[in-house]
Amino acid sequence: MSPDLRRRFASAALIVGVFVFWELACLVFGISSLILPRPSEIVGALIEYAHGIWPHAAQTLYTTLTGFAFGVMIGLALGVLIGSSRLAYDTAYPLLVGISSIPKVAVVPIFVLWFGAGTVPAILTAMIICIFPIVVNVATGIATVEPELEDVMKSMKATKLDILWNVGLPRAMPYFFASLKVSVTLAFVGSVVAETVASNRGVGNMMMIASSSFNVPLVFAGLFVLAALGVSLYVIFSLIERRVVGWAMRKAI
Amino acid sequence: MMLEKNLKPATVEPLIRFDRVAVTYGGGAEATEALTPTSLSVPEGDFVALVGPSGCGKSTILKLAAELMKPSAGDIYFGGRELGAKPVRVGMAFQSSTLLPWMSIRDNVMLPLKIVPPFRGQWRRKRGGEFRDRADALLEKTGLIDFADKQPWQLSGGMQQRANLCRALIHDPDLLLLDEPFGALDQFTREELWGTLQELWMERTVTVLLVTHDLREAAFLANRICVMSPRPGRILEDRAADFPRPRTIDMTFEPDFAAVIQRLRGLIVHSREGAR
Ligand SMILES: Nc1ncnc2c1ncn2[C@@H]1O[C@H](COP(=O)(O)OP(=O)(O)OP(=O)(O)O)[C@@H](O)[C@H]1O
Ligand SMILES: [Mg+2]
Numbered sequence: 001m002s003p004d005l006r007r008r009f010a011s012a013a014l015i016v017g018v019f020v021f022w023e024l025a026c027l028v029f030g031i032s033s034l035i036l037p038r039p040s041e042i043v044g045a046l047i048e049y050a051h052g053i054w055p056h057a058a059q060t061l062y063t064t065l066t067g068f069a070f071g072v073m074i075g076l077a078l079g080v081l082i083g084s085s086r087l088a089y090d091t092a093y094p095l096l097v098g099i100s101s102i103p104k105v106a107v108v109p110i111f112v113l114w115f116g117a118g119t120v121p122a123i124l125t126a127m128i129i130c131i132f133p134i135v136v137n138v139a140t141g142i143a144t145v146e147p148e149l150e151d152v153m154k155s156m157k158a159t160k161l162d163i164l165w166n167v168g169l170p171r172a173m174p175y176f177f178a179s180l181k182v183s184v185t186l187a188f189v190g191s192v193v194a195e196t197v198a199s200n201r202g203v204g205n206m207m208m209i210a211s212s213s214f215n216v217p218l219v220f221a222g223l224f225v226l227a228a229l230g231v232s233l234y235v236i237f238s239l240i241e242r243r244v245v246g247w248a249m250r251k252a253i
Numbered sequence: 254m255m256l257e258k259n260l261k262p263a264t265v266e267p268l269i270r271f272d273r274v275a276v277t278y279g280g281g282a283e284a285t286e287a288l289t290p291t292s293l294s295v296p297e298g299d300f301v302a303l304v305g306p307s308g309c310g311k312s313t314i315l316k317l318a319a320e321l322m323k324p325s326a327g328d329i330y331f332g333g334r335e336l337g338a339k340p341v342r343v344g345m346a347f348q349s350s351t352l353l354p355w356m357s358i359r360d361n362v363m364l365p366l367k368i369v370p371p372f373r374g375q376w377r378r379k380r381g382g383e384f385r386d387r388a389d390a391l392l393e394k395t396g397l398i399d400f401a402d403k404q405p406w407q408l409s410g411g412m413q414q415r416a417n418l419c420r421a422l423i424h425d426p427d428l429l430l431l432d433e434p435f436g437a438l439d440q441f442t443r444e445e446l447w448g449t450l451q452e453l454w455m456e457r458t459v460t461v462l463l464v465t466h467d468l469r470e471a472a473f474l475a476n477r478i479c480v481m482s483p484r485p486g487r488i489l490e491d492r493a494a495d496f497p498r499p500r501t502i503d504m505t506f507e508p509d510f511a512a513v514i515q516r517l518r519g520l521i522v523h524s525r526e527g528a529r
Contacts, residue, residue, distance in 0.1 A: 148347045155319040155345040155430070156368045166364065170355050247355045250406050 037217040042224060045217035056206040057225050060191055063119055063202065064229075067126025068187040072180065075131040079138025083172065084164050089143060096135060104129040105193045117198035122191040129190035130183035137179035141172025174248035177241035184233045188226060266333035267294035268460045269318060269428065274327035276313050286485040287313045290327060293479065293488060297427075300454060300461045302471035304517065305481030305489075306525055311464040313486075315430045318462060319343050342369060344421035344429045344459075348436040350413040352405035358416050359401040362388045365424040372424060391419040395449055411442035415449060422453060429454075429461045436466065444502050447473050451499055468514045469505055472496075478513075480520045483527075490520055 019039045025031070026038040033041055046053065082088045082096075104125065111121035145167055153163045195204030207222035242249075273290040287310040295301050303311045316322050317329060320336060320343075329336040344365070352361045366372040366384045376384070392398045395415040400408055408416065414434060421429060434450075435443045451474060454461055465471050471478045472494045480490045494513055496504060504510055 146349070146351060148349060149351040149353075151316070151319070151321055152345050152347070152351055153368070154321055155343045156365050156424075157320075157340060158368045162368055166367070167353065170353070173355075245355070247404055247406075250404075 034214060034216050037220050041217045042220045045215075045221040046224060049218055049221065053203075053206065053221065053225060056201060056203045056222075057229065059119075059201045060122075060188075060195065060203040060226070061229055063122035063191040063195070064126050064184075064187045067123040067128075067191060068130055068184055070123070071127040071130035071183060071187065072134060074127070075134025075179075075183075076138055076176070078131070079135045079172070079176075080142065080164070080169070082135065083139035083142030084160065084168060089139065096132065100132040100136075104190060108194050108197050111194070112198040117200070119199070119201070121198055122194035122202060125190035125194040126187040127190075130187045133179040133182050133186070134176065137175040138172050141175035142168040145171060174241075174245040177237065177245055180237050181234055181241070184237060185230050188230050188233075192226060265296065266330070268297040268299070268332060269336075270294040270330040271314070271317070272328045272330065274317065274324045274329060276310065276317070276322075277325045288324075289485040289487045291487045293491070295460055295462065297460055298458045300463070300474060300476045302463045302465055302475035302478045302494075303481060304465060304468060304471050304478060304521065305486060306483045306521060307466075308484045309481045310484060310486030311481060312432055315345075315432055315462060315464060318428060319345055319430055340370070341428060342424060342426045344424065344426035346414075346417045346421040346429075346431050346434045348433040350405065350410075350417040352413060352416055352420070354405055357402050357404060358397060358408065359385065359388050359392065361405060362391060362416060362419045362423055364420060369424045388419070388423060391423060392416075394453070395419055409442075411438055411446065414438065414446060418446075418450060418453065422457075422459070425457070426459060429459045431461065431463045433464055433466065435470065443467070443470070448502075450474060455498060468517045471517070472510060472513050473500055473502075473505055478517060480517060480524075482524050489524060492516075 023038050023040060026033075026036060037045075078092075082092050107128065108121055108125055111124050115121055115124070142164070145163070149167060150163065153167060158166070191202065192204040195202030196208050197204075199205045203222045203225055207219045210216075210218035210222065271291060271293040273292055274288060275286075275290045276288040278285040278287055291310075291314075293301075293314075303314060305311055313322075317324055318336075320341070331338075331341050352358070353364070356364070363380065363384055366380075366387075367376050372379075372384070389398060389401060392401050395418065397408075397412060397415055397419070400412060400416075405413055405416070417434065421431075435446050438446065447470060454474075461475075463471070463474060475494055478492055478494055479488045480492075481487065482489050492513075496510065
């Protein structure tokens with residue numbers, strides 16, 4: 001067995017093991033499904049309510065991806081701006097740090113106040129939560145171009161734009177993709193929290209309603225759906241990352 | 254062995270001339286005087302090595318020539334006109350190869366053609382044809398053609414420096430500035446690369462300023478060797494190394510050659526003691 005295959009096998013075994021342990025523990029200790037349903041019950045709920053769950057999952061995916069897309073555009077633009085200008089970097093950095101230290105979910109009530117409950121606050125929360133990691137990473141990637149490389153470029157009389165386009169941006173790409181993986185997961189946090197607090201649609205809202213009617217397996221089914229969505233997006237971005245910035249991992253492309 | 258005989262007639266303007274150039278970094282209490290008024294003139298096609306103790310301002314001289322910074326005092330002339338009056342085509346290479354890891358070796362070598370006029374205007378039209386052939390010709394010459402499609406990190410340090418030299422030369426610069434280009438290589442690779450650089454220089458009219466810590470390297474490659482004093486730097490001695498070309502590694506073990514190195518070494522050791 002190749003080391004790679006063995007590693008995959010081991011991590012798959014661990015995941016299965018956790019679920020088996022969970023199932024058995026619930027049975028052995030007689031834990032009520034009102035407190036912690038067994039995985040088999042959760043899967044049952046998933047199948048039983050599939051029809052009802054689907055529109056909520058689609059809604060959550062929609063708000064998350066829309067917010068994420070806006071977040072990426074804004075984050076990339078700000079990151080390029082801050083990374084390529086010393087002045088912008090020094091000026092904007094303290095503000096960014098200040099904003100980033102606010103727990104983003106705390107702004108949900110404000111969005112609700114402005115836009116009412118529903119889709120918009122969820123999109124905005126997802127957006128705002130994923131901007132910061134992208135800005136910081138892109139700016140870092142661009143600002144940390146080796147001084148000698150910059151000298152080589154400047155000795156060719158390259159303009160700032162030449163340097164940004166040929167060196168800064170490609171160099172920032174690995175940082176950018178690393179931040180995308182983090183951001184897409186964070187975007188889920190944002191949209192689900194917003195849905196839980198102020199929406200009548202989405203997985204967050206569905207879990208809220210299910211818990212108020214003590215349908216605990218459905219609550220957990222929502223959790224499973226979120227995990228599945230999050231993992232899928234993470235995997236998709238990892239694959240894109242491998243293709244686009246494989247050079248950063250020293251893999252032949 | 255005086256240097257006069259290497260210079261062209263005085264009526265021809267040198268390619269680059271430093272006229273009492275001084276550089277002070279920073280200001281106020283933290284000001285560092287890197288160069289005291291230094292004059293140096295380099296005729297077209299010459300090969301000058303700068304040697305001297307660490308921190309004496311060798312890299313600073315290269316940065317001035319590349320217009321990466323301005324002198325605090327004095328003037329620099331290029332072809333008789335003040336530097337900056339017209340664009341000077343410069344190629345530059347450092348100790349670290351600074352090749353871009355996301356590009357193939359060929360694309361790395363072609364990079365200056367994308368940036369430097371007049372090539373940049375023809376980039377779209379010629380990148381797949383003429384420019385590519387031009388890069389391949391250089392890669393062939395330096396023995397890298399089989400690695401043209403590889404990524405930089407798939408090459409050894411010596412090969413990376415060969416590619417680095419190709420990149421610095423592809424746009425036919427008037428002035429080639431090399432800052433300890435072989436400093437990180439082992440002795441044998443280094444000597445191989447001396448041969449490559451000598452060959453590249455002999456077949457074109459590029460003027461070279463080479464900074465090095467290796468006196469054998471300076472005497473092997475250069476027509477002239479400038480020895481600098483410890484910081485604040487100035488040129489202590491500017492002497493010719495007029496061994497016949499092409500030079501071979503064997504020649505570096507002959508008494509004439511050894512004598513030149515001995516003398517350079519003496520100068521540097523003496524100046525260091527003076528500074529202490
Ligand atoms: N950007 C800078 N700011 C302040 N001081 C500097 C700067 N660059 C160089 N110096 C100072 O100027 C002096 C000359 O620097 P330079 O890099 O030209 O030395 P060097 O001869 O190339 O040395 P080495 O052989 O170690 O590379 C040094 O003492 C250094 O401390
Ligand atoms: Mg130096």
